[in-house]
Amino acid sequence: MTITAQQVRLKERPTGFPDDQTWEYTSVELPPLAAGQFLVKVDYLSLDPAMRGWLNDVRSYVPPVKIGAVMRAHGIGTVVESRHGDFEVGETVVGMFGAADHAISDGQDVTRADLAIADAPTWLGTLGMTGMTAYFGLLDVGKVETGDTVVVSGAAGADGSVVGQVAKAKGATVIGIAGGPEKCAWLTETLGFDAAIDYKNESVSRRLRELAPKGIDVFFDNVGGEILDSALANLSRGARVVICGGISSYNESKLPPGPSRYMSLLVFRATMTGFVVFDFEDRYSEATEQISAWLADGTLIAREYVAEGGISAFGDALHMLFAGANTGKLVLKV
Amino acid sequence: MTITAQQVRLKERPTGFPDDQTWEYTSVELPPLAAGQFLVKVDYLSLDPAMRGWLNDVRSYVPPVKIGAVMRAHGIGTVVESRHGDFEVGETVVGMFGAADHAISDGQDVTRADLAIADAPTWLGTLGMTGMTAYFGLLDVGKVETGDTVVVSGAAGADGSVVGQVAKAKGATVIGIAGGPEKCAWLTETLGFDAAIDYKNESVSRRLRELAPKGIDVFFDNVGGEILDSALANLSRGARVVICGGISSYNESKLPPGPSRYMSLLVFRATMTGFVVFDFEDRYSEATEQISAWLADGTLIAREYVAEGGISAFGDALHMLFAGANTGKLVLKV
Numbered sequence: 045m046t047i048t049a050q051q052v053r054l055k056e057r058p059t060g061f062p063d064d065q066t067w068e069y070t071s072v073e074l075p076p077l078a079a080g081q082f083l084v085k086v087d088y089l090s091l092d093p094a095m096r097g098w099l100n101d102v103r104s105y106v107p108p109v110k111i112g113a114v115m116r117a118h119g120i121g122t123v124v125e126s127r128h129g130d131f132e133v134g135e136t137v138v139g140m141f142g143a144a145d146h147a148i149s150d151g152q153d154v155t156r157a158d159l160a161i162a163d164a165p166t167w168l169g170t171l172g173m174t175g176m177t178a179y180f181g182l183l184d185v186g187k188v189e190t191g192d193t194v195v196v197s198g199a200a201g202a203d204g205s206v207v208g209q210v211a212k213a214k215g216a217t218v219i220g221i222a223g224g225p226e227k228c229a230w231l232t233e234t235l236g237f238d239a240a241i242d243y244k245n246e247s248v249s250r251r252l253r254e255l256a257p258k259g260i261d262v263f264f265d266n267v268g269g270e271i272l273d274s275a276l277a278n279l280s281r282g283a284r285v286v287i288c289g290g291i292s293s294y295n296e297s298k299l300p301p302g303p304s305r306y307m308s309l310l311v312f313r314a315t316m317t318g319f320v321v322f323d324f325e326d327r328y329s330e331a332t333e334q335i336s337a338w339l340a341d342g343t344l345i346a347r348e349y350v351a352e353g354g355i356s357a358f359g360d361a362l363h364m365l366f367a368g369a370n371t372g373k374l375v376l377k378v
Numbered sequence: 379m380t381i382t383a384q385q386v387r388l389k390e391r392p393t394g395f396p397d398d399q400t401w402e403y404t405s406v407e408l409p410p411l412a413a414g415q416f417l418v419k420v421d422y423l424s425l426d427p428a429m430r431g432w433l434n435d436v437r438s439y440v441p442p443v444k445i446g447a448v449m450r451a452h453g454i455g456t457v458v459e460s461r462h463g464d465f466e467v468g469e470t471v472v473g474m475f476g477a478a479d480h481a482i483s484d485g486q487d488v489t490r491a492d493l494a495i496a497d498a499p500t501w502l503g504t505l506g507m508t509g510m511t512a513y514f515g516l517l518d519v520g521k522v523e524t525g526d527t528v529v530v531s532g533a534a535g536a537d538g539s540v541v542g543q544v545a546k547a548k549g550a551t552v553i554g555i556a557g558g559p560e561k562c563a564w565l566t567e568t569l570g571f572d573a574a575i576d577y578k579n580e581s582v583s584r585r586l587r588e589l590a591p592k593g594i595d596v597f598f599d600n601v602g603g604e605i606l607d608s609a610l611a612n613l614s615r616g617a618r619v620v621i622c623g624g625i626s627s628y629n630e631s632k633l634p635p636g637p638s639r640y641m642s643l644l645v646f647r648a649t650m651t652g653f654v655v656f657d658f659e660d661r662y663s664e665a666t667e668q669i670s671a672w673l674a675d676g677t678l679i680a681r682e683y684v685a686e687g688g689i690s691a692f693g694d695a696l697h698m699l700f701a702g703a704n705t706g707k708l709v710l711k712v
Contacts, residue, residue, distance in 0.1 A: 104645050268641070287644050301635030307602070310621050310652030311438050318644030 047074045047083065050355040052115045052143035057099055059297040061366060066099070067115070067359050074148055082126035084137060084147050089358070089376040090118035090168040091351070091365050092202070093266070096294040105320045115143035115358070118173055119378070120157055120164045138167055145355050145378045155328070161336050165348035169373030170206055171335055173321055177288060178206035179331040180324040183214070185317050186262040186286045190215035193256045195275055198266030199240065200227035202373035203288060207264045208237050209344050216262070219255050221248060221271060223368050230371060235345060249274040259283065259312070268292045269300065276305040285309075285316040295366055347372030354378055381408045381417065384689045386449045386477035391433055393631040395700060400433070401449070401693050408482055416460035418471060418481050423692070423710040424452035424502040425685070425699050426536070427600070430628040439654045449477035449692070452507055453712070454491055454498045472501055479689050479712045489662070495670050499682035503707030504540055505669055507655055511622060512540035513665040514658040517548070519651050520596040520620045524549035527590045529609055532600030533574065534561035536707035537622060541598050542571050543678050550596070553589050555582060555605055557702050564705060569679060583608040593617065593646070602626045603634065610639040619643075619650040629700055681706030688712055 048071050055068040077083060098116050101108050109116050119141040123131050128151050131137065139154035141147035157167040169175065181203075182188050194211040198204040199220025208218045208231065220231040220240045228240035241251045248271055252260065259280030265272050268290030276285070293300045309316055324331075338344040349370035351361040354377070361376045382405050389402040411417060432450050435442050443450050453475040457465050462485050465471065473488035475481035491501040503509065515537070516522050528545040532538040533554025542552045542565065554565040554574045562574035575585040582605055586594065593614030599606050602624030610619070627634045643650055658665075672678040683704035685695040688711070695710045 105647075273636075287641065289644075290641050293641075299638040302607075302638040302640045303636040304633040306636045306640065306650070307621065307624050307627075307652070309650060310623075310654065313439075313651075313653055313657060315649055315651045316640070316643060317647075317649045318641070319647055320644065323647060 047146050048072065049074050049144045049146040051145075052117075052355060052358045054099065054109045054111055054113055054115055057101060057111070058295075061295045062096070062099065062359065062362060064359065069356055069358075074146060077125060077127045077148065079127050080129075081148050081150055082123050082128040082131045084119075084121040084139075084141050084149055085124045086119040086121035086141050086145050086147060086378050088120050088164050088168055088350075089143060089355075089378060090172060090174075091361050091374040091376060092118070092173070093289050093291045093294060093365060095362065096291075096366070105322070114147075116140060117143040118168060119147075120167050120172075121147075121378075136164070136167075138172060143355065143358050153325075162339060162346065165350055165373065165375045166339075166346040168375050169202055169348050170339065170344060170346035171332060172373075174202040174373050175206055175335045176324060176328055176331050177203050177321040178210055179335065180321060180327070181286050181288050181319055182207050182210050182262070182264060184324065185319045186264060186284050188214050188216055188262050192216045192261035193219070193258065193280070194262045194264065195219045195221065195252065195256065195260045196264040196266070197221045197271050197275070198289070198291060199231055199237070200371045201266060201368075202370075204264070204266055205231070205235060205347065205372055206344070209235055210338075211262070212236055212238075213338060213343050219252070221267075227371055243271060249277060252278040256280075262286065264288060266291060268303075272303045273305045276303055276308040279308055279312040279314050281312050281314075283312055283314040285314060287316060287318040291366065349374050351376045381480050382406065383408050383478050383480040385479075386451075386689060386692045388433065388443045388445055388447055388449055391435060391445070392629075395629045396430070396433065396693065396696060398693065403690055403692075408480060411459060411461045411482065413461050414463075415482050415484055416457050416462040416465045418453075418455040418473075418475050418483055419458045420453040420455035420475055420479050420481060420712045422454050422498050422502055422684075423477060423689075423712060424506060424508075425695050425708040425710060426452070426507070427623050427625045427628060427699060429696065430625075430700070439656070448481075450474060451477040452502060453481075454501050454506075455481075455712075470498070470501075472506060477689065477692050487659075496673060496680065499684055499707065499709045500673075500680045502709050503536055503682050504673065504678060504680035505666060506707075508536040508707050509540055509669045510658060510662055510665050511537050511655040512544055513669065514655060514661070515620050515622050515653055516541050516544050516596070516598060518658070519653045520598060520618050522548050522550055522596050526550045526595035527553070527592065527614070528596045528598065529553045529555065529586065529590065529594045530598040530600070531555045531605045531609070532623070532625060533565055533571070534705045535600060535702075536704075538598070538600055539565070539569060539681065539706055540678070543569055544672075545596070546570055546572075547672060547677050553586070555601075561705055577605060583611060586612040590614075596620065598622060600625060602637075606637045607639045610637055610642040613642055613646040613648050615646050615648075617646055617648040619648060621650060621652040625700065683708050685710045 603626035
């Protein structure tokens, strides 16, 4: 069986937003499988803010994507051919298969997805890296406790919407920060957040003072910039600030100023901690089990925004992410 | 006995550096002692960067000094009259007596100093709040371990010089950042630091990369600004950044930009934590005992810079602190 894979490769490192110059769409005939490999037909790709960081030629928690290489991307797909002892044709698998419609894998860091538990897009979102990020970031890094006031930025995005719901499940009061009245209404009316702040139309600082008069116990940040500063000014004593992302600066060609209120950490005896979900790999099964149970009993609601158009729409779909066009997890149907 | 106290009072809140408009020097006849009070003749005043923050009318870890009030200051002195059951005439006491040559105290948060262990200025420095700050900040907040690479900014200052020596005592490799070749030479030749970086004449980032090729495990920051950013870019995985102070911004009328490299916390899975030494009050005796032992066996060297001129030189002495004129702990002889 000869397979031609449609792939997205990094042509040129972007300085601001990735654009048409950034990507090259290629058709490549895949080599025959070697022993220990299997072929995946990719059904959905995960689109993540972290992808922007992977394009920069800097030292980070993973190496940058090389010029000319297939773009790094999580996907879910079906095994269509196998010379691997552990993976059989027909199985649904999740892994870092890259931005392509077909990929060869050696099984490393590949997990199985049970579509009886949730649809394929959910296995990239609430049951995927997104869910893992929310779960470990909030519980292990943020150390959330019953009665805490938790504030999450990018709250209507992939991570944020799960973080808020998990915090509610743990007995916290949850305030989400999102852009626009529709997203805010979704947070409070559908997801059960206690309150939402529309950063496009409200003063985040003033609203945080009103909504969290005793201060924020856990701030889970996906955004950075002014929103991080507003949160820092409104912490409670001993607060935990979890740095999950900083999407507001990802497309800046020059590093923007950092949080001018970082000395609030001293005033409030607070901690700001960064984390990378991959470090919790040994415990993914624990999170998957708990999140599956929460999805089954309605504690968590999974929402994905499925972009159409196949592999050739990869660049456009990624752009949606940085424009805040999606509510919930953004995936691309391949 | 009627006593006229010479005092320094806050006349006007400064916007930049405190100057002549900031202070009012007053002579006030103290009232007779009430039951439970004692009178202290103050011998030395502690001059601390934190004082600048106490002048701002903002919410912080202590209330701001009120306009017209005696400036808040730690001092060491002698009990010269007592109606307090626990404090006798002739005892040497340390406490927040304020910027004055005589003060009435009710004994709250007042401790005794044994001048057989160390001279009076040392009881404001290495055996005072300075030593407590270094001890708990490095050991409890920074969680230093044998073999760690510790970097301290403001290294030739009061806290910094103790931090570096305590880190050496704990088996760490210690790099100090200070201003000028004399201070740097003092760090390496007298205090036993492994290396020193002269931020006025060297690139801190480049030198940190050279001196800490495996990254910084603990960064103890007294300074903020660009030096904090340089350290953030050179952390090791799991590093602890201890925010003790940020003297580079204390006299700015507008809050300067924060650390643009704060996302390094994510890359390195690092933690940035602020602390206030007062929170460790219950354990001061533990630190005092350990530091006394280290002073006795030569592990720690105490150094104070004694400003002369009495109470009326308070404003000038404080200015020396922000100009970096002192090496070691700055105290004012009353």
